[in-house]
Structures are given as structure tokens and as C-alpha cells.
Amino acid sequence: MHALQRASRALNTVAEKLLMLIGAAICLILFAQVVFRYAGDSLGWSEEVSRHLLVAITFLGGTVAYKRASFIGLQGVGSSLGPAFQRAVLRLLQVLTLVCFGLIAWFSAAYTFKAAEHTSASLQIPMSIPYAVIPVSAVIFIIHVLADMTAPREGRRT
Numbered sequence: 001m002h003a004l005q006r007a008s009r010a011l012n013t014v015a016e017k018l019l020m021l022i023g024a025a026i027c028l029i030l031f032a033q034v035v036f037r038y039a040g041d042s043l044g045w046s047e048e049v050s051r052h053l054l055v056a057i058t059f060l061g062g063t064v065a066y067k068r069a070s071f072i073g074l075q076g077v078g079s080s081l082g083p084a085f086q087r088a089v090l091r092l093l094q095v096l097t098l099v100c101f102g103l104i105a106w107f108s109a110a111y112t113f114k115a116a117e118h119t120s121a122s123l124q125i126p127m128s129i130p131y132a133v134i135p136v137s138a139v140i141f142i143i144h145v146l147a148d149m150t151a152p153r154e155g156r157r158t
Helices: 003-038 046-067 083-117 133-150
Strands: none
Touching (some): 003 133
């Protein structure tokens, strides 16, 4: 197996485990918030943490969905024009995806560094911490797409 495929598979495994942990953390935090509110007190930080974790689930979940090929496919587009046309369309889509996530990685990394001077409302942590999931996820997407592009023909998605 090619190094890119191994890296893609390893990153996907890590992302899946992180998603499980983040999902469990959100459930526990929101449950604790309900219990504390019922008791007459409130956890001031719970909504902010849950919001940041939900953003992390969205971006990391997108990488897992891509790796599992769970996005809506374009199977019908060009199917009547033959396999060569389908491969050309697939390659074009992969290149466009690389460009898109390359731009997302570049600009979100720059924004993440700029956000280091700002702090969150209740936790008082640098905003670069919750924003970091965006460039990290974009890089994971790039690795997944490159792994697909370099995979042997039978391993590629069509």
C-alpha cells in the first residue's frame, strides 16, 4: 500500500475516534448543563464549549464522510459517454477539490494565526484553538484526495 493511502487511512481512524470522543463530550456537557439549570445554577461555559465542539464535528465529520464515500455521488453524470469520460470528469473533480481545500487550508491557517490574539467569551482561551480544526480538516481532505488520485485503478472511486 502506498504511503499516502496509509496516511489517509491512519488519519481517518484518528478522526473517527475523535468524533466519538467529541460527540460523547457534547452529550455529557449538555446533560450536565440541564442538571445544573434544574438545580438552580448554570454552567456559563457549556454553550461555548458545545458550539466549538459542534464545529469540530462538522469539519472532521466531513473528512470521514469523504473517506467513506458517503457524499452524494455523480454516478449518472456521463455514464452514457463511457468510462474514459467518467475518469476524466472524476480527475477534474479531484483537481478542483484539491484547489478548493488548498485555498481553505491556506486562508484558514492565516486566520487561525490572527485569531490567537483574541480570546473566547467564557473560557478566555485563544480563539486560534477552536479555529485550528478548519485548516487541519482541510489538510486531511487534501491527503484523502491525493490518496484517491494515486490509488491503483481498482481502489479508486468512480
